[in-house]
Amino acid sequence: MDLSVLFFQIVAIIIALLAFGEAFWLYKWVVSRPSSNPRISEVGKLIQNGAKTFLSKEYKVLTRFCGIAAVIILILLPSPIWDGNPYNNILMSLSYLFGTIFSGIAGKIGITIATIANIKSAEASTKGIKPSFMAGFRGGAVMGMAVVGSSLLGVTLVLLLTNNTTALLGFSFGASSLALFAKAGGGIFTKTADISADLVGKVELGIPEDDPRNPAVIADNVGDNVGDVAGMGADLFDSNVASMAAALVMAVSLDRVKGGSLNASMVFCYAAIGLLASIIGVATARMGKNGSPTKALNSSTYVTTVIFAILTAVATYAFHFEWRIWIASAIGLSVGVIIGIASDYFTDDSKKPVHMVAKASESGPAFTILSGISYGFMSCLPAMAGIAVSALAAYKVCEPLGDGYAMFGISMAAVGMLSIVGMIISNDAYGPIVDNARGLVEMGNLGDEALEITDSLDSAGNTVKAITKGFAIGAAGLTVIALLGAFISEVNNAAIELGKETITGFDIMNPVVFFGLLIGAAIPAVFSAMLMLGVERNAQRMVAEIHRQFKEIIGLKEGKEGVIPEYDKCIEIATDGSLKELIPAGLFAIVTTLLVGFIGGVQAIGGFLTGNIVSGLLLALFMSNSGGLWDNTKKYVESGHHGGKGSDTHKSAVVGDTVGDPFKDTAGPSINTQITVVSLVASLMSTLFLTMSLFG
């Protein structure tokens, strides 16, 4: 490792520490906001404890799971311990554990601040929209800074300490393992609680949404935090690490051929600038006089984008990086924005799709579903075309730089798209915080004005969420294409070591590739089906428990003073069930990868990953967008259109929303993680697939 890359690694570490500093300062700021309402504090405490219960159980299961995985890695990866250098195996196993720990800590920080900021934002709402917004936004920003800071720090440290890109993939795999649990497990948790609470509370008993008599009400609020805050954070931690890892694997291999460390330096430099831009964006976020929270969120995102583009241009000029690669990353960033806008079109309640679905709902729930599915299907085209065009453009722009640069260009487009991820996470975590705050305002009886304020904050969260979700899926798409490039690098490293032929690509007309392609394409469908059925089964368990409590706890149904339900029982069911239901789905994806690899070798895996990416993107976009569309359609009808609340149209829209919930919060976003996990498993196993396979 020469001096130049070390310089950028140190810069990256400094900026990561700066992010932690900002996170700490924001944390202190949020905690120091006043809170005096005892009812809000009490309920807030229940939510905090519930979230803690979930996290500690999840981390217990994770410790076991990751412990076993670490041992398997120690024995088998990068090559069986009896074959190669045991030092590499130890390195690999430690990097893996390191990845899980870093992601775990970031999740813990996020949950902690989110369950404080919700209380503060609720209380501040009595003083106006600005303080309430700031509490919510800065709470989210703590999470954003912690996630991006720790991912940059982790990647930098691992490469600095090991000087081994395979170890980097191990680190990334650790982050993915955690993300799988956090995202899919959290997704099952939150929808289990949400659906059960609604089914018994609103539908059977006719009590309001956040009624404290409902034994599932706290679980429902906890769900927002574990699903949308911790889960989403782990997911983006994972994508961010994977994109940097893929870029570095290729950069280091390019640098090895060319000498020097220009490319690796560039990756660190760009990633550090991305984080710096987010730090500035977060610090300067203010709400204008007119107090539009959507505007405040969006304008700080745009500030971040512009700062990133300018600073990377300056750096490229100053350090003589390749301008073509700068263009690739700029393409990535702008396509990310375009995909976000397209997602917004299909889910925003001022646009045609929502209006059409609302109108169709007049004819009954079947038409809500049919039209929602149709628009969801349509929404795939712009995003997939965007990813296709940006990959092609990045490739073509960087191709003249020489062998291997084209693929590196794609990975830098992914890095560009994810550069502003700190800002994205801040905005995303803001959503559930103000959503929770709204619930607390209602439970604490803070008055109509406060409710109106938190309502408008909540609705801004939903609008921004659609854009950031599109961004996250787009970035994941480019990242996994880059991971495909990383996979080839890994295979060829192994092939050279084993004295085997290297590969240059995967020919579709090779039947082994096609075999992998078809099977790979079926995996995301089955994976999401398993998660959705898991939610259903788990909800049935919780509904039974709610029924039991209403039957056995005397005075509960009548709301007798002092009688409270056993909230923790419901939290327990949601927690245990989510972990139980997620493991078969995760194992299914991993085991199929191993099967295909050992049957068809690396060529089959190339096809498998491609099929997985293509159908995974399609289904993730379809499910996320139609879910968001149904959610906003319901809200649109509730705001008085087509008969408003209580009408038959509204009932149909509620059916759509219920279908959309596990679509957009459980299955859809978990597919990203599934693809990354499978890609990393494939890369890590490449030596084994090369040496042992039936048709390989």
Add this chain to the structure above:
Amino acid sequence: MDLSVLFFQIVAIIIALLAFGEAFWLYKWVVSRPSSNPRISEVGKLIQNGAKTFLSKEYKVLTRFCGIAAVIILILLPSPIWDGNPYNNILMSLSYLFGTIFSGIAGKIGITIATIANIKSAEASTKGIKPSFMAGFRGGAVMGMAVVGSSLLGVTLVLLLTNNTTALLGFSFGASSLALFAKAGGGIFTKTADISADLVGKVELGIPEDDPRNPAVIADNVGDNVGDVAGMGADLFDSNVASMAAALVMAVSLDRVKGGSLNASMVFCYAAIGLLASIIGVATARMGKNGSPTKALNSSTYVTTVIFAILTAVATYAFHFEWRIWIASAIGLSVGVIIGIASDYFTDDSKKPVHMVAKASESGPAFTILSGISYGFMSCLPAMAGIAVSALAAYKVCEPLGDGYAMFGISMAAVGMLSIVGMIISNDAYGPIVDNARGLVEMGNLGDEALEITDSLDSAGNTVKAITKGFAIGAAGLTVIALLGAFISEVNNAAIELGKETITGFDIMNPVVFFGLLIGAAIPAVFSAMLMLGVERNAQRMVAEIHRQFKEIIGLKEGKEGVIPEYDKCIEIATDGSLKELIPAGLFAIVTTLLVGFIGGVQAIGGFLTGNIVSGLLLALFMSNSGGLWDNTKKYVESGHHGGKGSDTHKSAVVGDTVGDPFKDTAGPSINTQITVVSLVASLMSTLFLTMSLFG
């Protein structure tokens, strides 16, 4: 062309004529069945006329559409008329028209017999299950024989007369154009009528399913015929022709290298034997003493399968064909059966998925939808794995025969899978005939016993349909893989002529390929969304018309003697709307193909077709199977489970069924045709894509 292939071509023509002979005999037999009930004849006549109205309108639009297409083909294909030999262009254009005419005639025959056989089957039901079954089955068999006879005859004649495999692709494209109209247009027609009749009749007014007061009731019955008989027939005509064309393109090119015509001979021989086996299967179909219609249908399918396997083995031995290719086609046939069984598992009402969805429906319609979608997603895996394994196995078995044989093996697996297509179509057309018969029995008041008989015939039709649908999708999957091989053959023929480099495959790591892949994968999603939204829009128009009639025709609602609704208005709306809604969807698929081809050249098209196949198979399987699952779940609940008819569970199941209708009868099965159309457009345009493209 040497003597040997001529011999097999003559054999093929003789067997095709034999099939026409059998069709004619069966037709006479069906027509000679007694019909005496005036009410049934009257309603039957209305259905006949409605179907005729649809066909004549459709054929008028088709004449215009295909006329324009023929002119474009004349000018541009296989290469611009000013560049190449104009004789080839004339040949191409004529072959195209020939394909549309053959398919059109087969469809016309099918509709004609179906709208006679339904009356005969209804009347025969008073005499017992056997005569009623035979009338339905033999009516369907007329269609089966006509479709397969004319496809074999057409393919043979085109190759015999032109000795040009590109003309064969032109013929196949003609068949596909027609199938697109017949399948997608028919699918929109049938669901428009079905949904509108139910919405106003059952839901708003509470009158029974087949009530003659309902202005849409005849359109609904016509829909069964134009969607399920004519549409399905055109679809399988198309698949059958495409599989033979793909196999022949490769066989002829292999024979050219090797000398002789062994491979082309083999294709004709196998196809002829497949038809012969179906002729025997149809002729020997009888119902046993115990009278199980399902058994009768399945056993004749198995008879056909066994005859095909034995006779092709004998032929392979006698004519010294390659045994390895026989194995490939046997693999295709057996995997077809396996896929059929898997589809059956996910849709049969005695199996777990239906029971689980029925149980989930107790919690409301959202759960019907969620669990149905989940099982639909899961159902993709066995079928896709089956196609993947059979393609891989066929390839590997035939690879030792030399260059190009492996891909030819895959095409022969498709020919094997489609060998029994005559039997499949017979079984498939039987379904709507007895479904119609059931309606006629009810409208004609033929008594409970007759109703029970036609009910059991109908239910057998549904069970068999699930299997044949799986078969059709599987066969389409293999066929389009083979068409990918044909595409490469075409590209290389053109490349040699132009003095350009030939291609051997499509590398996924080539960004142009990946670009095509991502866009190709989005097409089936958008295409099916357009069709489903078309059904919705069209249904809105028809509902308005039904409302108008009930309002303006005095005495209609009250059922006053002699007052009849204007049935033909509804038929007109369904017809006009279906053609209007289908054209944008069809053009969308074709225009995107052209765009991708002119941007990325043949490499992008290779990726595009692959993405299209992979996501098309996934969505077609998902939609067909979840649609079938919801249909049977509703029937399962209606038969008294989970509260039976009228319960809340039943209401939820009805929502599932309504969503499932356009899934399984409009969008799902049309995707097959969309894939074939796009594949053929790509093959036909290969010269243009080679010479004019941005990045190619």
